[in-house]
Amino acid sequence: xxxxxxxxxxxxxxxxxxxxxxxxxxxxxxxxxxxxxxxxxxxxxxxxxxxxxxxxxxxxxxxxxxxxxxxxxxxxxxxxxxxxxxxxxxxxxxxxxxxxxxxxxxxxxxxxxxxxxxxxxxxxxxxxxxxxxxxxxxxxxxxxxxxxxxxxxxxxxxxxxxxxxxxxxxxxxxxxxxxxxxxxxxxxxxxxxxxxxxxxxxxxxxxxxxxxxxxxxxxxxxxxxxxxxxxxxxxxxxxxxxxxxxxxxxxxxxxxxxxxxxxxxxxxxxxxxxxxxxxxxxxxxxxxxxxxxxxxxxxxxxxxxxxxxxxxxxxxxxxxxxxxxxxxxxxxxxxxxxxxxxxxxxxxxxxxxxxxxxxxxxxxxxxxxxxxxxxxxxxxxxxxxxxxxxxxxxxxxxxxxxxxxxxxxxxxxxxxxxxxxxx
Ligand code: GDP
Ligand code: IMO
Ligand code: MG
Numbered sequence: 001x002x003x004x005x006x007x008x009x010x011x012x013x014x015x016x017x018x019x020x021x022x023x024x025x026x027x028x029x030x031x032x033x034x035x036x037x038x039x040x041x042x043x044x045x046x047x048x049x050x051x052x053x054x055x056x057x058x059x060x061x062x063x064x065x066x067x068x069x070x071x072x073x074x075x076x077x078x079x080x081x082x083x084x085x086x087x088x089x090x091x092x093x094x095x096x097x098x099x100x101x102x103x104x105x106x107x108x109x110x111x112x113x114x115x116x117x118x119x120x121x122x123x124x125x126x127x128x129x130x131x132x133x134x135x136x137x138x139x140x141x142x143x144x145x146x147x148x149x150x151x152x153x154x155x156x157x158x159x160x161x162x163x164x165x166x167x168x169x170x171x172x173x174x175x176x177x178x179x180x181x182x183x184x185x186x187x188x189x190x191x192x193x194x195x196x197x198x199x200x201x202x203x204x205x206x207x208x209x210x211x212x213x214x215x216x217x218x219x220x221x222x223x224x225x226x227x228x229x230x231x232x233x234x235x236x237x238x239x240x241x242x243x244x245x246x247x248x249x250x251x252x253x254x255x256x257x258x259x260x261x262x263x264x265x266x267x268x269x270x271x272x273x274x275x276x277x278x279x280x281x282x283x284x285x286x287x288x289x290x291x292x293x294x295x296x297x298x299x300x301x302x303x304x305x306x307x308x309x310x311x312x313x314x315x316x317x318x319x320x321x322x323x324x325x326x327x328x329x330x331x332x333x334x335x336x337x338x339x340x341x342x343x344x345x346x347x348x349x350x351x352x353x354x355x356x357x358x359x360x361x362x363x364x365x366x367x368x369x370x371x372x373x374x375x376x377x378x379x380x381x382x383x384x385x386x387x388x389x390x391x392x393x394x395x396x397x398x399x400x401x402x403x404x405x406x407x408x409x410x411x412x413x414x415x416x417x418x419x420x421x422x423x
Pocket of ligand 3 (some may be wrong): 014039040296
């Protein structure tokens, strides 16, 4: 058996949570491989809306096994709040959620350091989610981190040493903070975590595969936020690309099957950093309003712009995407025409590849296509798609050289159309 991977191709918030939930009935297991509570994955069904941050989006469909892999960074207090809310809403998870002992812990001081580093950067701040993601991954790579498995032996001493080290850094930054409440909740989170299956998830995942179980790996963030290939330094601190599923779950590359790449019919970005197709006009505002483009957790306004096929081609290449999933085309229902960026112009020269630096002087070259002027949210099969919409899909497939297999036409689980195109 191989695993399938589902990941974002843009700057996050493409709709990963929704589609993982939709696809879960086809799998036995759903596994998160990177990121942490910087993610906000929204699911809607039966009139209810849920936002998941650290818990995989396979938690609502039957009694599927869900795994938090070693590549994830976990904040015990946020995890406790999320898990307790799910339990209270009738979705017990203790028996079917497995957490890697090798996943790194986000400490209260990591969160404070995140804020302190952002403050120190001033105008060039990244606009992080403030969840301590960067400092936690920094400690992992610099071999100073604490892992979930550490809570099982001599934890207090390890925590005290890590905290003391962080306090020294905060002192050198002259950063004022009060850790009391944060730390109290965090310690309660640590106790709560002990009730879960804490495992060597690389063995769990590979044994499940050997038993013939099917696994869907759920990415967080998006390819343009990848620490190596995204718009550095305005990125997150993990590898969001498909390779992250190998390192974040302990999977050999030959175990990767299909790679589902999710894209919106337009583009959004939250936080700072370059965004070549960003719209500062009424059109951008209209997309934000119609698409409810506000952070799932923070409520931050998302920046909006036209779809960027140069960046998408790059993302498809990096991830080895085999199937595309097109989200939120319904948001563009009312537009007379829609635009897609097919190339960049830099210093007067047109290029169709993603360059080293998109921070300055990138001018998008657009193709304008007829809008479909139809309420897509009511569609139940691809046979109902208007001609202009089919032409739009064919255009994207041709430009991206990858088939679009699923079209999402609304936030609800039911508003999802699978296309039966030939392989
Ligand atoms: P994720 O982080 O990739 O899981 O995405 P988010 O949950 O942060 O953001 C996606 C938002 O779009 C959520 O509010 C979803 O409910 C919503 N959504 C998902 N698919 C569609 C769609 O096809 N149409 C519309 N209008 N909304 C969608
Ligand atoms: P999901 O999984 C959108 C962005 C932040 C910031 C940058 C670094 O819901 O798609 P971090 O806190 O990770 O150090 O912030 O990355 N960012 C996201 N943007 N969706 C996300 O997750 C994001 N997670 C981080 O806004 O620009
Ligand atoms: Mg999100």
